Each structure stands twice: as structure tokens, then as C-alpha cells.
Amino acid sequence: MMASPSFHSGTLMSLIHRVEQTDAGTGALICQASGDQLATVLLEEGRICWAVASGMRRRLTDLLLEGNDRLDRKSLESIYRDCRGRNVPLGEELVRRGVVEAGGLRNALAEHTSEALVRVGHRDDVTFDWVAHRTTSYSPSYTFDTLDIALRVARKVYPDAVRNAEAVLARTQIPAVAFLQSKCGDAFPVAAVQLDEVGGDDLTNRGRLFRELQEMLRQFGQGSSIELAVWRSASDRQLALTTEGDLLVAHFLVRPTQLGLLVKARMKT
Known part of the structure; x- marks a missing residue:
């Protein structure tokens, strides 16, 4: 029943406690190890939006394209540039345009986030810094509580x-x-x-x-x-x-x- 010896569940529980300490805050939780930035976890009113870690094999765009015959990489890159220019979340815009299902977006965000946090869990020397954001931008439908993500991580490790x-x-x-x-x-x-x-x-x-x-x-x-x-x-x-x-x-x-x-x-x- 043991995971890889290099996985430290205590690191993930420390991250979860740090998320709860933000007091339903909106911002970015920066994960660092040995002086290097390891990962970033975005929060919206205390809920996890998504996370990214250095060295990840798959990007969020890769997950959105998998098995999706309504969207190709060229179209995705064009929509991405448009979203950056208007400062709107890419995923929600893809759903609005009908090229990604709402359930597909939610699953891709959760999968990407859990993969990132597995990488964080391979270290036992992680520290966390909180950077608050002034405005909210993500729909609650595409955010996750810490239990959701922890259970996803558990299925992997x-x-x-x-x-x-x-x-x-x-x-x-x-x-x-x-x-x-x-x-x-x-x-x-x-x-x-x-x-x-x-x-x-x-x-x-x-x-x-x-x-x-x-x-x-x-x-x-x-x-x-x-x-x-x-x-x-x-x-x-x-x-x-x-x-x-x-x-x-x-x-x-x-x-x-x-x-x-x-x-x-x-x-x-």
C-alpha cells in the first residue's frame, strides 16, 4: 500500500494547512525548495483553481486537447492569445465558445493540479509564500476544495x-x-x-x-x-x-x- 518512497504525504498536508490559513483568500501560494520555485497554486476565495510545477510532463493545454475533436492546437493558441489580451480565464472561454465541455475543463484542471502537487510531494523541504491578489476571476464551478485534490493525488500515489x-x-x-x-x-x-x-x-x-x-x-x-x-x-x-x-x-x-x-x-x- 505504500507509495514511492520519495513521496512525502506530510508535505501535501502542510500545503493543505497553508491553503486553509489564507482565510478564504484569493492569490498565489508559491512553493519553494532549496531556494528554487517548485510550484504555484492559484486560489480563489480559499479554493484551489489550479496548480503548475516545474518539470511537468503535460501542460494544461495538452489535457484540454486530449480526445477533443472540436479543438486543435492552432485554434487553442489563437484563443489563448485573445484571452491574455482581455485578461479572461482560458478554460472558461473555451467552454463559452463550445469547444470544451464544462466537465472536461473541470477534469483537466483537477488532473493538472493533482499532477503538479504530486511533484511537490516528492520534496520534504518545501516552504510556502503567500501572494494575495486583489480581484477574483474564476468561476466557483471550476475551483476545488482541498479534499477534492487530495483524493486525486491519493489515486496517483x-x-x-x-x-x-x-x-x-x-x-x-x-x-x-x-x-x-x-x-x-x-x-x-x-x-x-x-x-x-x-x-x-x-x-x-x-x-x-x-x-x-x-x-x-x-x-x-x-x-x-x-x-x-x-x-x-x-x-x-x-x-x-x-x-x-x-x-x-x-x-x-x-x-x-x-x-x-x-x-x-x-x-x-
Whole structure:
């Protein structure tokens, strides 16, 4: 279940914490290592727009062109120049012109961002500088919360753990997020289910849910083996924490019967 030994989940969790510290800010988070600029993460009101890292194999334009018979590179470059001249986001203009589907743009942005952050995670000496921007320009429809991107990264670096976590979460059918514990004590999210039942389909609420889970992990401690612990968050939400091997699973108890279901499931394992 281990990723490449060169991947440091703690680096990505530090980046996530730094994003949250911007207090829903708009700007650029500059990632540096050994004095060199490693990556840039653009934020819009605290949500991730996209990221780019040095040495990336694929550019965002490459992803937008893949499997798209309505757009060629020459046309894309022309639209790009027009967007630069008018200071409008390229992706949203491509959707407006009907040459890229909205879902295709969102997927390309998320894919490019997760690839960039995987590269950031290969370093354990990353520092972050925040450069605030005065104006907003991206539609919320094409921005991402930190949990969205973290789960994308997990599929790239922890594929076995993701499959195992999805199987574990499927057994109870309770809204939950599973975290992979590293030997260093970090806990990185690898799978999530049914968060729409606890408001996770709302752009603002989903980020809040992730912050509540991180607070829960800090309260109970990471790297420990917990049979079953129940906790009530600051927003009066009831959660339960369990362990499954090297997985920490945080369950949102949205109905009275779910704690009993969780206990029964634990007795069967």
C-alpha cells in the first residue's frame, strides 16, 4: 500500500494547512525548495483553481486537447492569445465558445493540479509564500476544495490503499472519509463516500467538513489504533473514528441508527 518512497504525504498536508490559513483568500501560494520555485497554486476565495510545477510532463493545454475533436492546437493558441489580451480565464472561454465541455475543463484542471502537487510531494523541504491578489476571476464551478485534490493525488500515489479504503467504506454505507496513516504519523485522505448526506455537495460545506475531520484527528492523535471513538465537532456534528489496519476512518453519524450499524460492523471484523 505504500507509495514511492520519495513521496512525502506530510508535505501535501502542510500545503493543505497553508491553503486553509489564507482565510478564504484569493492569490498565489508559491512553493519553494532549496531556494528554487517548485510550484504555484492559484486560489480563489480559499479554493484551489489550479496548480503548475516545474518539470511537468503535460501542460494544461495538452489535457484540454486530449480526445477533443472540436479543438486543435492552432485554434487553442489563437484563443489563448485573445484571452491574455482581455485578461479572461482560458478554460472558461473555451467552454463559452463550445469547444470544451464544462466537465472536461473541470477534469483537466483537477488532473493538472493533482499532477503538479504530486511533484511537490516528492520534496520534504518545501516552504510556502503567500501572494494575495486583489480581484477574483474564476468561476466557483471550476475551483476545488482541498479534499477534492487530495483524493486525486491519493489515486496517483496510493492506488492500493485507495482500493482497500473504498472496500472498507462500502461495508457500512455511512458518510465517511478514510485516511492512510504513514510511519511518520501523517494521515492522508484516500477515499470518501456519501458526503452529500452531510452537506458535502455544497462548495463551502465540503471544505468545512474536511477541516472538522482534521480537527478530530488532532484531538484523538494520529498513528494510534482506535477500536471506536465518538466525538462531537464544534458545529455539533457527531463523528466516529475507527481504524482498519493502516487506515483511519472518520464516519459522519447523520442518523441515530448509524452508530449501532457501525458497532455491528466492527463486531464482524
